[in-house]
Amino acid sequence: MDRSGKQKLVSEIQETLKDAELVVITQQSGLTVAQVSDLRRKMRAAGAGYKVAKNRLAMLALKGTKYEGLEKLLKGPTAIAYSSDPIAAAKVAVTFAKGNEKLKIVGGSMGADVLGPDAVKALASLPSLNELRATLVGLLQTPATRVATVLQAPAGQLARVFGAYAKKGEA
Structure with missing residues (x-):
């Protein structure tokens, strides 16, 4: 060279x-x-x-x-x-x-x-930078998913109670 x-x-x-x-x-x-x-x-x-x-x-x-x-x-x-x-x-x-x-x-x-x-x-x-970002996004999404599940639970329970009363009323 x-x-x-x-x-x-x-x-x-x-x-x-x-x-x-x-x-x-x-x-x-x-x-x-x-x-x-x-x-x-x-x-x-x-x-x-x-x-x-x-x-x-x-x-x-x-x-x-x-x-x-x-x-x-x-x-x-x-x-x-x-x-x-x-x-x-x-x-x-x-x-x-x-x-x-x-x-x-x-x-x-x-x-x-x-x-x-x-x-x-x-x-x-x-972990690499992309792996850390994915972990962070996962951690941020988890509380939102749990909140949505908790908010849907009472409505689901209420629907099951009404369904039970409806079945009891038919019988």
Whole structure:
């Protein structure tokens, strides 16, 4: 790769990291092209991205961003997973690492806070933003459903009482 290609890659990574809420650093020793492609596909499906870059170029890209603290994690064959959702990249990376021992979570960063591998795994166990929204909507709808049921109950009981009296009067 020539100098202009490297500069383009560095600026591309910087642009990507500006919108990211979470960055996860992984080590990928021995992954095949098919496995990396599968990981990228899963990342895209979750709204995240996965970028393999030389450590030197990645360090240059991290300079001037809120993720400068990650430079010390860039040792060996590393890659960067990122997402605007604060959980998506961690979920996909941790799930993939469980099924493939060749991918190792080195650490990550949420804003300026550098996270260790255990913190990234704990973050991955949290429900996603969409799951939290669904839970919240469910909690908000439940009281309304209960109120409607309670309001309908007296009318139903009254109808059953009238029905019983009607049957008694016929007999």
